Amino acid sequence: MxxxxxxxxxxxxxxxxxxxxxxxxxxxxxxxxxxxxxxxxxxxxxxxxxxxxxxxxxxxxxxxxxxxxxxxxxLPNSVFETRMDQFVRQARVREPRTAERVLHGIAHLAVAALCFPRAEDLVDDGRTGRVWVSEVDRYVRSVCDTLAERAAEAEEDDDPPADAPELERAWHAYRNRPEVAPTKKRRAGYAATRTVVTNTLTYLCDYGMLKSMGVDPERREQMYRSTHRYQLHVRELAATRAYQELLDLKAPLSAERGGLSVTDETTLYDD
Structure with missing residues (x-):
């Protein structure tokens, strides 16, 4: 050569x-x-x-x-790595960034779990997930309820300890936010959790992870479907601690989606 x-x-x-x-x-x-x-x-x-x-x-x-x-x-520490605080800046969120990083991080995890709720979904290249803003918000709130019940059963204080798992430290922030907080102009306020979810879905669309499919006539709200690019990224996400914690909760999903589980880490990558 x-x-x-x-x-x-x-x-x-x-x-x-x-x-x-x-x-x-x-x-x-x-x-x-x-x-x-x-x-x-x-x-x-x-x-x-x-x-x-x-x-x-x-x-x-x-x-x-x-x-x-x-x-x-x-890769970690790469110049191309996008951290959650960068995402918050790009989304032009007006709330304190520390809190918003947590809220948007939860929303990202929830979208991934709803698009690919079963182990076989992660490795099935023909799988296409569908999500709606209301569904993602309901799912996150169901996770919050599960964590709240767990804390109550353990008779823990209202504030989780500093060394608690990531989700247990995060559910307080999401649960205390209103689902919808309209402004004087009847627009969704920045503090609303549905606004957090909408920002997350828009971001994923901008990066080719999801596609906006227009208004679903049955649900009367915007529907988003996953792309194969997103599936590959979720396979990568499935090895993270926070995602595994979410799977371990086994929070309720609709019957059509089944239970949450994940394959052995060795099956999640092509190489």
Whole structure:
């Protein structure tokens, strides 16, 4: 292999990694993108190079396919890592950021759990989850109720200890917020939990994780469906402590969604 050929391969690998930042662009809409995805699938050496280029940029490749394109996530301390306080700033939330990080973090976990409530959903590439603002809010409140009951049974103080699990420290903040807090102009207030959920769903849509499907005629509210890109990210999320705590609660879901569970960690990743 000549230096020129090696350079061309490296440039192509970097180009494919770059497509991963264009979350809403799919290979079916871009011939160059599709060509690179096919090369990744057919040429193991090129696939290895793509992963190494991504790693050098502080990214990990979660999957590459014609359906989703390339999907990668930021490694810890990467320049591309998006922390919850950054999300709060992007959402232009006016409340104190410490509290909002907690509330929006809970909403993100709830959306993931509702889209993929069973172990088999996480590994089924044909799975498409659906969520609504009201459903996410109801689910989070059911988790809050479960945690409140647990605290009451243990005769704990109203304030959880500093070393309590993440969700046990978070439920107070969400439970004490109103579901809807209209402003004088009859708009949803920033303090309302449904506003928190709406901000979360909008953010996920902006990054190609969800798609807004318009108003559901039965529920008369906006419906969102998950993308394959989101499924790959939830597989990554499933290994986190807070997500596992949420699964361990076994909070009630509707009959059509089944119970919450997660597969063994070794089955959650493609590599």
């Amino acid at each position: 000549t230096i020129e050929t090696a350079g061309e391969d490296a440039e192509a690998a970097a180009l494919l990694v770059g497509y991963g930042f264009r979350a809403k662009l799919l290979p079916s809409r871009d011939d160059d993108y599709a060509m690179l995805v096919r090369r990744y699938e057919e040429d193991p050496d090129f696939g290895f190079l793509v992963k190494r280029v991504a790693a050098g940029l502080g990214l990990r490749v979660l999957g590459v396919s014609m359906r989703s394109g390339i999907v990668h996530t930021a």
